[in-house]
Amino acid sequence: MIHLRTQSEMDTIAHAGSIIGRLHAEYATFVKPGVSTADHDRVSEDFIVEHDGAIPAFKGLYGVPGSVCISVNEEVVHGIPSVHRVLEDGDIVSIDVGVKLDGWYSDSAWTFAVGEVSEEATALMDVTERSLTAAIDASVSGKHVGDIGAAVMSTVNGDGYGIIRELVGHGVGRELHEEPQVPNYGRAGHGPLLREGMVLAIEPMLSAGTPRIKTLEDGWTVITADRSLSAHFEHTVGITKDGPRVLTRADSAPAAMDAASGVAGGTLEGAVPAPEGG
């Protein structure tokens, strides 16, 4: 069943989402060489729980061990935070964050460059982010879920990138994963009708090589089958009469909610060790 949400329900999802948006902004300062993915997990959890009683949505869900999923280089999604995985100059890292607040979920992911990265990595991140923007622009009442996937495909088309098809976006609301599924491929005008009130996590995952993936022996980490680099950008988006409403930006929540909650407080500066050697 596909749920339709009221504006005030969407506002609460946006409140949860604004915490992710602010956390993503903080990553700009602490995603750097020398920091382990376990460090990122810890500071992310601290940041989430100090905001309005929010909780990290992934932890424990389906048995997920971390508060956030952190996937490095050829890892596509579901990377498990580890003290042994220390980011190095030239890595790219995808951090996927879910927040639950007042019974509502929000979900967003971003891929970051660690120090100086290759042109190939920069181009991959750029096309993935552009494909998300195109997919969001297609998320208009009266269109169909297939228009979203078609927008991803037309952005990527011909550039030699792989679109991961085995992993898809999804509805978001009282559950992290609801109907409908939102594939990153499709035909315009096909699939479920997009209607005002729908809330969707739209999340293109691309590789610099094959679209095929496999799961590592840890049972979680999904990598590209050819170990090519992968990038992942995701926003939770509401379908409204005024067009797509991105719910997972720092400023997504109504100003009154921010003022009441003090969600602007809190910073991660100094929360993680400086990289060795400066």
Ligand code: MG
């Ligand atoms: Mg996600």
Ligand code: MG
């Ligand atoms: Mg998602």
